[in-house]
Amino acid sequence: MYGGGYIFDEPNKRQLKEEQLHDDPVKLAEFEARIARGEKIEPGDWMPSEYRRQLIRLIEQHAHSEIIGALPEGTWITRAPGFKRKLALIAKVQDEIGHGQLLYNAAETLGKSREAMINDLLSGKSKYSNVFNYPAETWADVTVIGFLIDAAAIVNQVANAKGSYGPYCRALERICYEESFHLKQGHDAFIELATGTPAQKQMLQDALNRWWQPIMHFFGPPDKTSVHSEKLMQWKVKMASNDDMRNQFLDQYVPKIRELGMTLPDPELKKDETTGKWRFSDPDWDLFKKVINGGGPCNAERLQVRQWAEEHGRWVRKALMNPGAVKTAPVA
Amino acid sequence: MTKNDALARMLTAMADDALIQGHRNSEWTGLGPIMEEDIAFSSMAQDKIGHAWALYRILQEELGGEEPDSFAFLRNEKDYRCCHFVEYPNGEYDFSLMRHFLFDHAEAIRYQQLRESAFAPLRPLAEKLKGEIKYHTLHANAWIAQLCRAGEESYARMQSALNTCFPLALGIFEPDPEAGAILEAEGIYPGEAKLKEMWLDRVYNLCAAAGLNLPAESSVTPEYGGRKGYHTEYLQPLLEEMGAVFRSDPQATW
Numbered sequence: 001m002y003g004g005g006y007i008f009d010e011p012n013k014r015q016l017k018e019e020q021l022h023d024d025p026v027k028l029a030e031f032e033a034r035i036a037r038g039e040k041i042e043p044g045d046w047m048p049s050e051y052r053r054q055l056i057r058l059i060e061q062h063a064h065s066e067i068i069g070a071l072p073e074g075t076w077i078t079r080a081p082g083f084k085r086k087l088a089l090i091a092k093v094q095d096e097i098g099h100g101q102l103l104y105n106a107a108e109t110l111g112k113s114r115e116a117m118i119n120d121l122l123s124g125k126s127k128y129s130n131v132f133n134y135p136a137e138t139w140a141d142v143t144v145i146g147f148l149i150d151a152a153a154i155v156n157q158v159a160n161a162k163g164s165y166g167p168y169c170r171a172l173e174r175i176c177y178e179e180s181f182h183l184k185q186g187h188d189a190f191i192e193l194a195t196g197t198p199a200q201k202q203m204l205q206d207a208l209n210r211w212w213q214p215i216m217h218f219f220g221p222p223d224k225t226s227v228h229s230e231k232l233m234q235w236k237v238k239m240a241s242n243d244d245m246r247n248q249f250l251d252q253y254v255p256k257i258r259e260l261g262m263t264l265p266d267p268e269l270k271k272d273e274t275t276g277k278w279r280f281s282d283p284d285w286d287l288f289k290k291v292i293n294g295g296g297p298c299n300a301e302r303l304q305v306r307q308w309a310e311e312h313g314r315w316v317r318k319a320l321m322n323p324g325a326v327k328t329a330p331v332a
Numbered sequence: 333m334t335k336n337d338a339l340a341r342m343l344t345a346m347a348d349d350a351l352i353q354g355h356r357n358s359e360w361t362g363l364g365p366i367m368e369e370d371i372a373f374s375s376m377a378q379d380k381i382g383h384a385w386a387l388y389r390i391l392q393e394e395l396g397g398e399e400p401d402s403f404a405f406l407r408n409e410k411d412y413r414c415c416h417f418v419e420y421p422n423g424e425y426d427f428s429l430m431r432h433f434l435f436d437h438a439e440a441i442r443y444q445q446l447r448e449s450a451f452a453p454l455r456p457l458a459e460k461l462k463g464e465i466k467y468h469t470l471h472a473n474a475w476i477a478q479l480c481r482a483g484e485e486s487y488a489r490m491q492s493a494l495n496t497c498f499p500l501a502l503g504i505f506e507p508d509p510e511a512g513a514i515l516e517a518e519g520i521y522p523g524e525a526k527l528k529e530m531w532l533d534r535v536y537n538l539c540a541a542a543g544l545n546l547p548a549e550s551s552v553t554p555e556y557g558g559r560k561g562y563h564t565e566y567l568q569p570l571l572e573e574m575g576a577v578f579r580s581d582p583q584a585t586w
Binding site: 067077078085091094098104197199312315316317 | 486
């Protein structure tokens with residue numbers, strides 16, 4: 001999945017500092033001209049230090065979102081009903097971990113190691129998409145995540161795939177290709193419940209009601225309150241505004257949900273046909289901030305799972321790094 | 333016991349082993365020591381669960397068995413025929429890796445033999461599965477060899493895991509004299525005792541190359557029971573989890 005429109009940054013780092021704007025002006029001008037011409041920036045190329053910092057932050061958070069995002073759905077692999085759903089879910093969650101791997105690799109090209117990124121995740125310094133701090137309570141939650149959260153992530157990632165940093169764009173192209181397949185699986189499982197027994201429909205409606213606010217949060221705060229420098233847009237680090245992405249998502253998916261006879265828990269949700277924009281009640285942005293800062297229902301649990309993996313896998317990683325160890329390639 | 337009864341018993345045991353081992357592999361998702369191992373165990377989980385599905389379909393199509401989903405997910409515990417080895421929780425990565433190594437070599441040998449089975453529906457499947465399991469054994473071999481050479485701690489963990497796993501792994505080859513005699517006489521497969529000998533030869537050499545001591549068979553008591561329907565305390569909770577959604581609405585399709 002799973003970029004999420006909102007890129008967390010330390011509040012005091014949101015504005016570019018004067019000295020960061022004072023990179024070598026000739027190189028900076030050439031860099032900006034390359035981006036304006038639609039060229040991709042590659043790892044060895046000159047880039048402003050702030051561009052590098054913002055990209056690491058963006059790609060790292062995206063990578064964390066993939067591996068943490070694997071957890072809520074992953075808890076349903078062992079309970080998935082039947083061979084077809086079980087195999088599809090394992091494959092899907094495996095893809096997400098693979099996306100994490102691709103993205104950590106992309107971020108490493110900018111000079112931060114995977115290990116350093118994982119350490120920042122565990123310490124809470126580095127964030128991931130808020131949406132994964134909510135529990136997947138029933139099987140219907142898996143279908144809502146697979147259908148709607150993957151759909152939301154695709155909106156975001158298709159936009160980002162047109163950004164300026166080559167390795168990130170290439171990773172995203174492959175990710176989007178796989179995500180579109182996840183979306184089909186999610187939609188298929190969602191339809192199965194929406195057209196199923198009364199108990200299945202009720203399970204799905206309940207899941208939709210619980211996930212709707214996190215989904216509305218997914219793209220981040222409204223543009224009018226979101227602090228993002230125009231520089232990031234100019235440098236093609238951020239490719240679309242939060243409101244635009246949210247509107248695109250609502251436009252594409254609300255009709256698909258409603259045509260299946262499901263409802264959404266927002267009486268204000270309605271498209272304004274004159275402006276083409278969706279109206280909705282403001283989701284609780286204080287809650288959004290609280291969850292980012294560790295106060296969501298599953299923040300602690302998600303990090304505990306990662307912590308377990310780190311601690312219990314340490315001896316393996318240590319062994320692999322042993323300078324005396326002889327590398328073994330599989331021999332057929 | 334008819335030939336078909338004996339066949340059903342063998343296929344059920346093989347399918348249940350693959351299903352439960354696949355389930356255990358899938359539990360590594362998100363927890364592996366490195367991301368690449370998460371992905372590897374996920375891949376093997378998909379293969380194993382796919383193998384189980386294919387075997388249950390043969391049971392259904394050739395031997396009048398039940399529909400695979402309900403047969404796989406809704407039987408009572410005592411009707412499963414998996415060995416104890418696959419039932420044990422994943423524990424640490426050392427146990428899981430050693431189980432994967434010992435179990436997959438047994439699988440590789442079994443399917444290699446079944447390519448020649450007198451039971452025709454099994455031959456093409458055995459050919460296909462043998463090709464997939466080859467990658468599982470390559471993966472296990474590489475990791476075992478690597479970890480055995482990478483310092484004291486990882487070597488000690490591998491040897492200790494081997495000591496723990498060996499009597500459990502012998503349970504894969506639990507004899508079923510009545511069915512076994514029919515299947516051997518019919519040329520359906522060479523029998524558990526022969527498969528075990530081939531497996532011991534193979535794992536002995538691989539262990540020796542990695543510097544591991546394979547315990548003597550005579551020094552341990554094989555953990556039997558699974559093929560007769562007697563299971564560890566770990567199977568029932570696993571089955572409850574596996575069938576939970578299915579049972580929640582028996583009228584539904586998912």
